[in-house]
Amino acid sequence: MPPYSAFGCTLQKEIEKMEHKILEIPLNDVIKIRHEVMWPKKPIDYVRLPNDEKGRHFGLFINNELVSVISLFIENSEAQFRKFATLEKHQGKGHGTILLNEIMTIAEKSKLSKIWCNARVEKSAFYEKFGMQATDKTFEKGGIMYVIMEKVF
Ligand SMILES: CC(C)(COP(=O)(O)OP(=O)(O)OC[C@H]1O[C@@H](n2cnc3c(N)ncnc32)[C@H](O)[C@@H]1OP(=O)(O)O)[C@@H](O)C(=O)NCCC(=O)NCCS
16 A cells, blocks of 8 residues: 555545545556546556646545546646546546545645636536636637636635
8 A cells, every 4th residue: 555645634534434535645646547537548658747746646535446536736826736537437426526625625725826727618617616717718729628717715
C-alpha cells in the first residue's frame, strides 16, 4: 500500500461513514486512472501534464479501490482543477460530486482567491451545481467548445 496521506476535515468523517475515503495520493496512481478513463488507447505518457509534479493529486476510494481522481494546480493564489476522472463502471453514482466538493472545501480553506477550470460548454450546468460561474472566456479545442468557469471565494 503506498504511503497515502490523509487530511483532516469534517467531510472526511461523513465520507468514511459512506465507505468513501478521499486522500491526497501519488501522481502515478492518478495517471493510471486518467489513462484508463480518458485515453486508454494512447501511451500512458499521453495523459501526463507538464506541471503534474507541481500539482496536488486527490483520489476517492470505495472499499480501498481508487475510483475517482482530480488534480489541483495552485498558482498566484488561484487553483485550477484538471483531469477529473471516475472509472467508467463507477460513473454517475455521485462519486465525482463528492470528490469535487472536497476539492472546493480544500481550496476555500487554503485561503485561495478562486478555483477555476476549463469546462466543456455542454457540461457547464454540472459545474454550476458547485457554485461555479461561467466567465466570458471561451475557446475551442479539438472541435469542442470550452468555457472557463470559476468560483471566487
Ligand atoms: C466527469 C466525471 C469525472 C464525473 O464523475 P462521476 O463520478 O460520474 O460524477 P457524478 O456521478 O457525481 O456526476 C455525474 C455527472 O457528471 C457529468 N459529466 C459527465 N461527463 C462530464 C464531463 N466531461 N465534464 C463534466 N461533467 C461531466 C454528468 O453530466 C453528470 O451530471 P448530472 O448528474 O448533473 O447529469 C466522469 O463522468 C468522467 O470521468 N468522465 C470522463 C472523463 C471526463 O470527461 N472528465 C472531465 C473533463 S477533464
